[in-house]
Amino acid sequence: MTTNRKDRVAILGATGYGGGELLRLCLQDPKVEVVFATSRNRAGVPVEKVHRNLTGVSNLAFTDPTHEQLTVECDFIFGALPHGASAEVLGPLVDAGKRVIDLSGDFRLKDMDEYRKWYGREHPRPDLIASAVYGCPEVNRQAIAKARLVASPGCFATAINLALLPAASEGMLTGRPSVVALTGSSGAGATVRETTHHPVRAESARAYKVLEHQHVPECVQTLREAGSPALDGLDFTPVSIPIIRGIIAIATAKLRDPVTELQLRDLYELYYNKEYFVKTVLDREPECQSIAGTNFAEVRPRRTPAGELHAICTLDNLVKGGAGQGYQCYRLMSPNQPDETAPPLGWLGTWP
Numbered sequence: 001m002t003t004n005r006k007d008r009v010a011i012l013g014a015t016g017y018g019g020g021e022l023l024r025l026c027l028q029d030p031k032v033e034v035v036f037a038t039s040r041n042r043a044g045v046p047v048e049k050v051h052r053n054l055t056g057v058s059n060l061a062f063t064d065p066t067h068e069q070l071t072v073e074c075d076f077i078f079g080a081l082p083h084g085a086s087a088e089v090l091g092p093l094v095d096a097g098k099r100v101i102d103l104s105g106d107f108r109l110k111d112m113d114e115y116r117k118w119y120g121r122e123h124p125r126p127d128l129i130a131s132a133v134y135g136c137p138e139v140n141r142q143a144i145a146k147a148r149l150v151a152s153p154g155c156f157a158t159a160i161n162l163a164l165l166p167a168a169s170e171g172m173l174t175g176r177p178s179v180v181a182l183t184g185s186s187g188a189g190a191t192v193r194e195t196t197h198h199p200v201r202a203e204s205a206r207a208y209k210v211l212e213h214q215h216v217p218e219c220v221q222t223l224r225e226a227g228s229p230a231l232d233g234l235d236f237t238p239v240s241i242p243i244i245r246g247i248i249a250i251a252t253a254k255l256r257d258p259v260t261e262l263q264l265r266d267l268y269e270l271y272y273n274k275e276y277f278v279k280t281v282l283d284r285e286p287e288c289q290s291i292a293g294t295n296f297a298e299v300r301p302r303r304t305p306a307g308e309l310h311a312i313c314t315l316d317n318l319v320k321g322g323a324g325q326g327y328q329c330y331r332l333m334s335p336n337q338p339d340e341t342a343p344p345l346g347w348l349g350t351w352p
C-alpha cells in the first residue's frame with residue numbers, strides 16, 4: 001500500500017552526469033524530497049549553476065553533509081561516485097541501515113578475485129557483497145524490491161545483457177559471445193580527459209579497452225545466472241563515437257541448439273512483453289535517437305546464416321544504462337511508489 005509520505009533521498013556525487021540525471025528524475029517525482037545533492041567542492045552552489053536543464057526548477061544547492069546528517073535525514077541514498085570511492089562512502093551508510101542504490105561498479109561482482117582483476121584494487125567492503133542485489137529489473141525484480149543495497153548495472157553491461165538475456169534465460173548461450181558497442185561521450189563522465197576531450201573525439205571513432213573493459217565480468221555473471229552457466233566468457237570491443245548520449249551494442253552468440261528466426265523473435269517478444277522499458281523491435285533497426293533521454297531500450301534479435309544469434313540493443317547510457325535504471329530500482333524498493341514506471345519522468349523521448 002502506498003502512502004502520502006515523501007521519500008527523503010540524498011544523491012551523492014550530484015555534480016556529475018549520473019548525479020545530474022538522478023536530480024532530473026527525482027525533482028520531477030512528487031513522492032521524492034531531495035534532501036541532499038552532495039559535492040565535495042561545490043557546497044553552497046545552486047544545482048542549476050551546474051545542471052542548466054534544472055534552471056528555475058528547484059532552490060536546491062549542493063551540500064557536503066556529514067555521515068550523521070545522511071543517516072538521520074534520509075531514507076534512500078543514491079551513489080553516483082567513481083568506483084572505489086563509492087564503496088568506501090556507501091559502506092558505512094549501508095551499515096547504518098540506509099537503503100542504498102549505487103551506480104558505480106563496486107558492488108556488482110560477486111567474486112572478489114574478479115573485482116581485483118578488472119578494477120585493479122582490493123575491494124574496500126567485501127563483507128557487503130553477499131547482500132548486494134544486481135539492479136537489473138529484467139532478471140532481479142523481486143530481490144531488488146527487498147534489497148538494502150542495489151548495485152545498478154553498468155551502461156554497456158545493460159545493453160549487452162538486454163541483447164542476450166532472453167536467449168540466456170533459456171540456457172541457449174554457449175561459448176564466448178562477441179560484442180561491439182558504440183557509445184556517446186557522456187559515458188565518460190563530466191571530467192575532461194585526454195581521450196574524451198571534444199577535439200580528440202568529435203570527428204573520430206576509436207576503440208578502447210578492447211577485450212578488457214570492466215563490464216565484461218558482470219555480463220558473464222548475469223548471463224550465467226540467468227540460465228546459461230556454460231557461457232565461457234565474452235569478447236567485447238567498446239568504441240567511442242561522436243554522439244553525446246546513447247549506446248548501440250551488436251552481439252553475436254553461438255547457440256546450443258538450432259533455432260529458427262521465428263523462434264528467436266517469439267522468445268524475445270515473450271520475454272520483453274512484460275517489461276515496460278524494453279521494446280522488441282522487429283520491423284526496423286534499434287536506434288539511439290528514439291530512446292535518448294528515456295529509460296527505454298530497443299532490442300532486435302536475428303538468426304545469422306550460420307545459425308548464430310545476432311542481437312542489437314540501444315539505450316541511453318545515462319538513463320536505462322545508469323541513473324534511470326537506478327531510479328527504476330528505487331521505485332521498486334519504495335513502499336511509497338505505486339510501481340516502477342513513472343509518468344512524471346519524461347519517459348517519452350523526442351523525435352527528431
Ligand SMILES: NC(=O)c1ccc[n+]([C@@H]2O[C@H](COP(=O)([O-])OP(=O)(O)OC[C@H]3O[C@@H](n4cnc5c(N)ncnc54)[C@H](OP(=O)(O)O)[C@@H]3O)[C@@H](O)[C@H]2O)c1
Pocket residue numbers: 012013014015016017018019038039040041042079080081082083085086103104105153154155186187188189190191317318321322323
Ligand atoms: N556516465 C555514465 O553513462 C554512467 C552510466 C552508468 C554508471 N555510471 C557510473 O556512475 C558513477 C558516476 O558516473 P558519472 O559519469 O556521473 O561520473 P562524473 O560525471 O565524473 O561524476 C562523479 C562525481 O563524483 C564526485 N567525486 C569524484 N571523485 C570522488 C571521490 N573520490 N569521492 C567522492 N566524490 C567524488 C564528483 O563530484 P564533486 O567533485 O563535486 O564532489 C563528481 O562530480 C561512476 O561510478 C560511473 O561508472 C556512469
